[in-house]
Amino acid sequence: MPLGRLGALLLLAPTLLLMLLIFVGPIGWFLSAALGELGSLSEIWEEAVATLGSRTILAAILNTNWIAFLVTLVVLALGYPLAYALTRAKGLAFTAILVCILLPYFTSVIVRTYAWMVLLGRNGLINQALLGLGVIQQPLELMYNRTGVIIGMTYVLLPYMILTLYSAMKAVDPRLLQAAEGMGASPFEVFRKVFFPLTLHGVVAGALIVFILGVGFFITPALMGGPGDIMIAMLIEREIELTQNWPVAALMTLVLLAVTLSLYAVYHRFSAERPGLAA
Amino acid sequence: MSGLILPRRTLLAAGLAMPFVKTAAAQAGEVIIRNPGGVYDDVMRKYVYDPFTQATGIKVTAVAATAAKLLAMFRANNVELDVIDAGDSILEQLRRQNALAPLDYGNWRWTKPDDIPAEVRLPTRAANMLYGSVLAYSKEAFPDGRHPKSWAEFWDATKFPGPRSLADMATGNPYLEFALLADGVPKDKLYPIDIDRAFRAMGRIRPQIRKFWDTGALSAQMMADKEVVLAGLWNGRVQVLMDRGAPLGIEWNENMIEVQAVGIFKDAKNVAGGQKLIDFMLQPEAQAGYCRDLTYGPTNKQAFALLPAEQLTRMPGSPASADKGFYKNIAWWEDNRDRVNRQWSRWILG
Numbered sequence: 001m002p003l004g005r006l007g008a009l010l011l012l013a014p015t016l017l018l019m020l021l022i023f024v025g026p027i028g029w030f031l032s033a034a035l036g037e038l039g040s041l042s043e044i045w046e047e048a049v050a051t052l053g054s055r056t057i058l059a060a061i062l063n064t065n066w067i068a069f070l071v072t073l074v075v076l077a078l079g080y081p082l083a084y085a086l087t088r089a090k091g092l093a094f095t096a097i098l099v100c101i102l103l104p105y106f107t108s109v110i111v112r113t114y115a116w117m118v119l120l121g122r123n124g125l126i127n128q129a130l131l132g133l134g135v136i137q138q139p140l141e142l143m144y145n146r147t148g149v150i151i152g153m154t155y156v157l158l159p160y161m162i163l164t165l166y167s168a169m170k171a172v173d174p175r176l177l178q179a180a181e182g183m184g185a186s187p188f189e190v191f192r193k194v195f196f197p198l199t200l201h202g203v204v205a206g207a208l209i210v211f212i213l214g215v216g217f218f219i220t221p222a223l224m225g226g227p228g229d230i231m232i233a234m235l236i237e238r239e240i241e242l243t244q245n246w247p248v249a250a251l252m253t254l255v256l257l258a259v260t261l262s263l264y265a266v267y268h269r270f271s272a273e274r275p276g277l278a279a
Numbered sequence: 280m281s282g283l284i285l286p287r288r289t290l291l292a293a294g295l296a297m298p299f300v301k302t303a304a305a306q307a308g309e310v311i312i313r314n315p316g317g318v319y320d321d322v323m324r325k326y327v328y329d330p331f332t333q334a335t336g337i338k339v340t341a342v343a344a345t346a347a348k349l350l351a352m353f354r355a356n357n358v359e360l361d362v363i364d365a366g367d368s369i370l371e372q373l374r375r376q377n378a379l380a381p382l383d384y385g386n387w388r389w390t391k392p393d394d395i396p397a398e399v400r401l402p403t404r405a406a407n408m409l410y411g412s413v414l415a416y417s418k419e420a421f422p423d424g425r426h427p428k429s430w431a432e433f434w435d436a437t438k439f440p441g442p443r444s445l446a447d448m449a450t451g452n453p454y455l456e457f458a459l460l461a462d463g464v465p466k467d468k469l470y471p472i473d474i475d476r477a478f479r480a481m482g483r484i485r486p487q488i489r490k491f492w493d494t495g496a497l498s499a500q501m502m503a504d505k506e507v508v509l510a511g512l513w514n515g516r517v518q519v520l521m522d523r524g525a526p527l528g529i530e531w532n533e534n535m536i537e538v539q540a541v542g543i544f545k546d547a548k549n550v551a552g553g554q555k556l557i558d559f560m561l562q563p564e565a566q567a568g569y570c571r572d573l574t575y576g577p578t579n580k581q582a583f584a585l586l587p588a589e590q591l592t593r594m595p596g597s598p599a600s601a602d603k604g605f606y607k608n609i610a611w612w613e614d615n616r617d618r619v620n621r622q623w624s625r626w627i628l629g
Contacts, residue, residue, distance in 0.1 A: 244347060244372070
């Protein structure tokens with residue numbers, strides 16, 4: 001039975017209300033209260049130009065986007081085959097893979113990050129094993145640098161990618177693959193010309209989710225990064241906690257929000273054109 | 280935007296309209312105190328809160344709150360705790376917002392106000408202990424007393440090689456003082472800090488810095504895991520590791536003495552109870568007890584007599600180490616933290 005526009009709206013109403021109450025409302029309140037501290041619009045404008053035009057913020061934004069981009073690539077490279085394995089797995093194997101993917105997801109990010117620190121440290125398990133096996137002579141620098149940030153973030157964000165890809169792959173009609181095979185396509189061609197294009201919207205969706213979550217990361221880069229691995233959320237935190245400079249924090253928050261929303265807009269556009277891409 | 284930072288931001292943004300841990304129904308029979316938590320809380324409960332309840336019948340409830348939360352609470356006119364036990368920079372921020380009640384030194388029963396040095400016995404806050412930022416070293420990397428004995432030597436990576444760590448801006452106080460000492464500024468001429476000079480000196484040591492630590496726990500972990508062989512950090516953190524047998528040492532030369540203090544919100548529901556708790560907390564026996572367990576320095580000069588001499592040598596501000604150190608100038612930091620924060624970001628990202 002088709003649901004009218006009104007019916008759909010009614011079903012959405014509780015969620016929308018909740019979002020307004022606990023998300024949109026507080027953000028609006030924070031922005032108006034914080035920027036209100038500055039007084040007039042021209043003062044807000046001056047502060048905005050000074051803050052957002054500074055080399056520091058630009059460098060932090062570039063840093064943030066670059067790290068999120070690298071993480072997205074790594075997550076995609078790892079997540080795609082894993083998601084595919086998940087679509088092929090049956091019974092116990094399926095459950096086992098799913099549990100492995102989801103279980104860490106229910107553990108606190110801080111705990112997981114500390115666990116990585118135990119593994120990746122200069123005298124951590126990985127280095128000790130490699131040194132013991134004679135694979136390396138000097139401990140690898142796996143932490144307190146960009147590598148550490150990417151490993152840590154990849155691990156936290158991987159489930160989002162896998163689950164998004166899984167649902168896209170599950171939706172591919174297996175008969176299309178059989179048909180391609182039947183017409184003489186090699187397995188690689190089946191993948192490249194049929195399967196991959198049909199899952200491309202999942203790739204885009206997963207990548208955007210990972211990227212959007214990635215630009216807001218705070219704990220992992222703070223704990224596992226080196227001196228220069230500063231992401232914008234860390235600067236926002238300092239403006240709030242340390243210097244109680246709420247107007248500046250609010251402006252930086254707006255930048256982060258703008259990056260996120262414009263990416264979402266891209267995604268929206270992209271998914272609207274999906275039939276053309278998937279065909 | 281990530282779910283990771285959202286809750287905190289949402290929480291702050293909500294103006295703390297939400298009730299704080301427990302809605303302070305604040306009968307006269309309860310004092311709610313903010314403290315740093317963890318072991319600190321356990322030790323204070325043992326030597327102060329529980330004995331205080333026994334002596335007065337007033338219950339003590341401890342809660343956690345960051346500086347931002349305390350300020351937001353005050354601004355929102357919704358003060359839900361009475362006493363703040365914190366680093367004195369937080370209390371100085373609150374004092375500047377006119378958020379604190381005058382301490383009632385005239386009516387103290389347990390502590391003689393004159394036993395607390397005047398420098399840390401201020402109208403709206405009194406120091407309950409001293410801690411220090413010290414130079415810590417690995418005895419494996421630098422055995423037989425061949426470790427750096429000043430910040431200038433800490434800065435000398437040729438003579439003393441190996442990865443290091445210093446405090447991050449996120450702690451509120453990166454060690455600009457140590458950078459200046461390394462650069463040859465005498466310790467009585469550190470303030471006002473020449474920020475540009477300090478950052479130039481910081482730049483020289485930066486290649487040796489594996490990571491700037493942002494929490495005390497991380498600084499200790501990096502030393503314990505041998506990620507670094509030298510660090511500037513809080514004495515209590517290294518001492519805990521040394522007591523457990525870690526091959527680490529503390530060089531007390533040029534230590535920076537910092538102040539932990541207590542104050543009362545002027546709009547608190549139980550100001551009177553808070554006054555009593557502070558009076559009780561600063562008496563010699565209580566101070567000797569918690570300072571011994573935390574390895575921090577007492578502020579009540581009568582407390583020194585209650586502590587073994589060996590213990591005193593590893594307490595900041597004690598007769599044994601005070602003349603090697605200097606007091607951090609918190610007023611300077613409050614006036615300049617914003618500027619240092621910006622310069623730090625520019626420097627670290629540059």
